[in-house]
Structure formats: C-alpha cells, structure tokens
Amino acid sequence: MANVVIQASDLTLAYNNGKNEIIKNANFSIKKGEFVFITGPSGSGKSTLLKSFYGHIKPTHGSLMVGGLDLAKISNSKLQELRTHMGIVFQDYKLVNEWTVAKNVVLPLMIAGYSIDMQHTQAQRLLRHVKLSEYANMYPYELSGGEQQRVGIARALAKNPMLILADEPTGNLDEYSSNVIWDLMENACQQLETTVVVVTHRIPTVFSLQYRHFIIENKGVYEVH
Amino acid sequence: MKFIKDHIMFILPLVAILLGIEFFLVFDRMTASYEQRLRDGYSMLVVSKEPMTLQELQSINSNIGKSTKIEKNEILKEVSLGQNPQDTQEILNALPNFYIIKLAKYLDTSALDNLEKDLMASKKIKRVETFGNSYSSNYKLFSFIKFILKVFIIFMSVVSLFLVIKQMEVWGYVHRERMQVMEIFGAPIMLRSGILFKVAIVDALISTSIIVLFFLYLKYQLAGISEVDALMNNSELLFQPSDAFILLACAIVIVIISVYIVVFSSREKEA
Structure with missing residues (x-):
C-alpha cells in the first residue's frame, strides 16, 4: 500500500450538488513510478477525473486517496501542501503571461520558499532539460505552442514531484512537438520514478501496449488489458 | 502607461472617499466650534419669586450650564434716581429675582421648548424668556447647512465606492x-x-498623502489669503495630525x- 499513489474506492464524481454524475463507483489504484493513460470519448469525464486527483473537484461518494490523503475530507491547508508535491500540465499551458519563462518554471520553487539564487540555478537546469535555455527571459506569449508546453513540463518537474498530472498535454500541438512532450514525460517517469497520469483522447501508437491504460465509459473507469 | 492607468483608476476614487472623510472630520470640528459659539452667545432670562441657586435650576433641567443673578440694585439704579429711599426699598422688596441662564450644551428648538416647560413647571419661577425666535432661525439655518453637506459627502463617497468596486473588477480580471x-x-x-x-x-499611502498635502496647503497657505472669515478664523480646524492617521487607517x-x-x-x- 505504501507504493500506491492514487487509490479510488467506489469513487463517484458529480456536478450540480450531486445531481449530474460523471464518474460512478470507480475502483482503481495507481502505483508509484507508473505511467498511466486515461482515455475516453469527449465529455466522458476524463478531465473531471484528473481534476479530482488534485482536489479541484471533491468526491461526492466513496473515497479518493492521493499520496495517502483522503481528498473527500481534506482541509484546504493540507490540499495546498499536497499540491506542492504535484506537477500539473494543461492543454492550454496555463502559464502566467506577465512573468518570464524562467519565472514561470520556478513557480513551484517560489511557493516552496526557495531562495532567489536557488530558483535561478534550478530555472537554468530545467530550461536546459527542456531545451529552452535561450528563452529564459522571454515571455510565454512570444513562444510557440510546443515551446509553451515544454515550459509547462519544466514547471511541472521543478520540484521533483511525486505525481505529474497531464490533461491533454499534446492536444494543441503538431506531431513533432507532441513527440518531444511525450519523451519528456516518459523520461520523468523512468528517471525520477515520478508517477505520471495522462488524460488524452488518443494514445500515441508507440506507447499503446507499453503502459497501463484506463478507459472511461458510461461513467465507469475500466482498465484495458 | 498601463501600470500608471491602473494605479490612477484606483487612486482617484480612493482620494475622493478620503476627501469625503476629511471633509466630514473638518466639518464636524467646524460645527462643534460653531455650536459652542452659538451656545456661548445665547442666554435666556428666568424670573423667580424666590432666590434660586444653580443647583436648584440644574435639578429642574440638566441642560442649564450657568446662572448669573442680576442684582436688583443694578435694575433700580437708573429708575430710582430722585426717589425716596424708603420707596426704593419697597420696590426692591417687591421685585422678583432675575437670572441670566447659559446652556450646558447646544440644544435644538424642541429641547429648548422642553427646557422652558420644565422651568415654568416650577412653582418658584414666574416667567421664562427664551428669545426662541432668534435661536430658532440660527438653529434651522445651521441644521440645513449641516444636512446638505452630509448628503453631499455621502453621495460623493457612494459614487467613489462604486468606482473602487469597478476598478476591483478590472484587477480581478x-x-x-x-x-x-x-x-x-x-x-x-x-x-x-x-x-x-x-x-x-502603495495606492493607499499615495491617496492619503495627496489628501494630507492638500489640507496642509489649505490650512497654512490658502486659508490665510482667502479673505474668508470662516476660514481665516478657523484655520486650525482645517487639518489636525490625528486626521492623517484616521485617513491612512480608512484607506x-x-x-x-x-x-x-x-x-x-x-x-x-x-x-
């Protein structure tokens, strides 16, 4: 159990005060260091499920344990603390446009109270890792979509998180940029033993048989073998 | 440019609200001072059958602040010239006691009427003259100005508050x-x-500084050369150091x- 990062038991997620159920009685677990895909048709609840992993949506029934904490009962301060151990990647990047690329990348370190010098050193290392060293002092709106998503991944990796959650990370990107993003996430999983959960409408062919795969259908979450 | 615009759009309504607060403080001091002058300049006359002490008068109505007895000799001094001393003494004995009454605080006209009624209810008192007409006209004019200014200040503050909320929405976005x-x-x-x-x-500090500097200028420069008696005679009421703290706290x-x-x-x- 110590190796389990996410554990859902009879998990039900709903909007409208429980009236509009999206996920019903789901049971699954994801272990440390696993790379997991969650797929399903549009509107099936993929993003809702991912949002529940970082506490944006609370379970209406059942339990959802992330990092050993029950997200159905978690306090705001504990949730804040939990989120500092996660890296989240969004389809629309969610970078802060008035901050430089370097500042965006070190946001998790800023939140953790790292010194300015440490943030600067880490920004250089992370940007080197995603091959964007020369973009450090530029602003996100000056970058292409693929470059912005690499900044998003660098930010997600900044604090060596236990869990990376990615919501359609290649949804807006061309094939070349998508491959770069998949490589970065795969490396994070293999080299840092970070658990990576990716929500996507289409799994890259190269990964299709390699990693665990859950599909959402008719409000249920099923593992594809 | 955008940075300056964002600041000004917040500072301006904040300055307007602080201006309203400072006007209110100044006006409050001005009215207190004016009320004191009205109160000090006003007196009523009480005629009693028997001599009365201040304590006795105050026990009838606590709004009485001071009483001064008019000596009967003073009253008769002018009219008794050439009179037989015996007749004068008889007149003196027959004369009631006259008191000039000063108020403890500024009263509205209905409180003044109540004071008159209380005094007249006393068996010792024969007559009360409040000179109510002149008091009433002063009081009504004063109340009217006070009301108009307060309405203006409230209106200005409400409008400014809406502007602050509007700017907050921009900030929120x-x-x-x-x-x-x-x-x-x-x-x-x-x-x-x-x-x-x-x-x-920072915006709160800038706004407070603007108002403080404006009122200091008003107090030390403009009031002296304004040739407006009310300003020249009351310049010390225009701004006091405690106002700066009140304004900063509000901001x-x-x-x-x-x-x-x-x-x-x-x-x-x-x-």
Whole structure:
C-alpha cells in the first residue's frame, strides 16, 4: 500500500450538488513510478477525473486517496501542501503571461520558499532539460505552442514531484512537438520514478501496449488489458 | 502607461472617499466650534419669586450650564434716581429675582421648548424668556447647512465606492489567471495575493498623502489669503495630525477589503 499513489474506492464524481454524475463507483489504484493513460470519448469525464486527483473537484461518494490523503475530507491547508508535491500540465499551458519563462518554471520553487539564487540555478537546469535555455527571459506569449508546453513540463518537474498530472498535454500541438512532450514525460517517469497520469483522447501508437491504460465509459473507469 | 492607468483608476476614487472623510472630520470640528459659539452667545432670562441657586435650576433641567443673578440694585439704579429711599426699598422688596441662564450644551428648538416647560413647571419661577425666535432661525439655518453637506459627502463617497468596486473588477480580471495558476500549484493565499497587497498599500499611502498635502496647503497657505472669515478664523480646524492617521487607517481598510474581494472572487471554482 505504501507504493500506491492514487487509490479510488467506489469513487463517484458529480456536478450540480450531486445531481449530474460523471464518474460512478470507480475502483482503481495507481502505483508509484507508473505511467498511466486515461482515455475516453469527449465529455466522458476524463478531465473531471484528473481534476479530482488534485482536489479541484471533491468526491461526492466513496473515497479518493492521493499520496495517502483522503481528498473527500481534506482541509484546504493540507490540499495546498499536497499540491506542492504535484506537477500539473494543461492543454492550454496555463502559464502566467506577465512573468518570464524562467519565472514561470520556478513557480513551484517560489511557493516552496526557495531562495532567489536557488530558483535561478534550478530555472537554468530545467530550461536546459527542456531545451529552452535561450528563452529564459522571454515571455510565454512570444513562444510557440510546443515551446509553451515544454515550459509547462519544466514547471511541472521543478520540484521533483511525486505525481505529474497531464490533461491533454499534446492536444494543441503538431506531431513533432507532441513527440518531444511525450519523451519528456516518459523520461520523468523512468528517471525520477515520478508517477505520471495522462488524460488524452488518443494514445500515441508507440506507447499503446507499453503502459497501463484506463478507459472511461458510461461513467465507469475500466482498465484495458 | 498601463501600470500608471491602473494605479490612477484606483487612486482617484480612493482620494475622493478620503476627501469625503476629511471633509466630514473638518466639518464636524467646524460645527462643534460653531455650536459652542452659538451656545456661548445665547442666554435666556428666568424670573423667580424666590432666590434660586444653580443647583436648584440644574435639578429642574440638566441642560442649564450657568446662572448669573442680576442684582436688583443694578435694575433700580437708573429708575430710582430722585426717589425716596424708603420707596426704593419697597420696590426692591417687591421685585422678583432675575437670572441670566447659559446652556450646558447646544440644544435644538424642541429641547429648548422642553427646557422652558420644565422651568415654568416650577412653582418658584414666574416667567421664562427664551428669545426662541432668534435661536430658532440660527438653529434651522445651521441644521440645513449641516444636512446638505452630509448628503453631499455621502453621495460623493457612494459614487467613489462604486468606482473602487469597478476598478476591483478590472484587477480581478487582470490577476485572476495568475492567482488561479498559483492556487493550483498550492500557493497560500498571502503569496497569491502578495503583489496585490503591495500595490494596494502603495495606492493607499499615495491617496492619503495627496489628501494630507492638500489640507496642509489649505490650512497654512490658502486659508490665510482667502479673505474668508470662516476660514481665516478657523484655520486650525482645517487639518489636525490625528486626521492623517484616521485617513491612512480608512484607506488601508478600504484597500484590504478590496484586495480580499479580488482574491476570493478569483479562487478556483468547481465547474
């Protein structure tokens, strides 16, 4: 159990005060260091499920344990603390446009109270890792979509998180940029033993048989073998 | 340019609110001073059958502040010239006692009527002259000016408050994305809103300084050369050091409330 990062038991997620159920009685677990895909048709609840992993949506029934904490009962301060151990990647990047690329990348370190010098050193290392060293002092709106998503991944990796959650990370990107993003996430999983959960409408062919795969259908979450 | 515009759009309504507060403080001091002058310049006459002490008069109505007995000899001095001393003594014995009454505080006309009724209800008192007509006209004019100014100040503050709220909405829009991203990554509220607090406190300091400098200029420069008696004679009431602290406290409270509204309205919501 110590190796389990996410554990859902009879998990039900709903909007409208429980009236509009999206996920019903789901049971699954994801272990440390696993790379997991969650797929399903549009509107099936993929993003809702991912949002529940970082506490944006609370379970209406059942339990959802992330990092050993029950997200159905978690306090705001504990949730804040939990989120500092996660890296989240969004389809629309969610970078802060008035901050430089370097500042965006070190946001998790800023939140953790790292010194300015440490943030600067880490920004250089992370940007080197995603091959964007020369973009450090530029602003996100000056970058292409693929470059912005690499900044998003660098930010997600900044604090060596236990869990990376990615919501359609290649949804807006061309094939070349998508491959770069998949490589970065795969490396994070293999080299840092970070658990990576990716929500996507289409799994890259190269990964299709390699990693665990859950599909959402008719409000249920099923593992594809 | 955008930075300056954002600041000015918040500073201007804040200055207007602080101006309203400072006007209110100044007006409050002015009216207190004017009320005191009205009270000091006003007196009523009480005629009693028997001599009465101040305590006796105050036990009838506590609004009586001071009583001065008019000596009967003084009254008769002019009219008794050439009179037989015996006749004068008889007149003196027959004369009632006259008292000039000063008020303990400024009263409205109905309180003045009540005071008259209380005095007349005493068996010792024969007559009361309040000179109510002149008192009443002064009081009504004064009340009217007071009312108009308060309405103006309230109106100005309400309009300014709407402008502050409008600017807060702009802030909310500008900072929402950044604060939501920070929240998703686990930033505590003080870190998320730190920059807003800094900007808002700076705006509060700038706004307070503008008002303080304006009123200091009014007090030390403009009042002296204005040739307006009310300003020249009351320049010390125009600004007092304690006003700066009151204004700064008000400005900081307004900006902190504004920032909290922005912060809480930008929190991530369940879709």
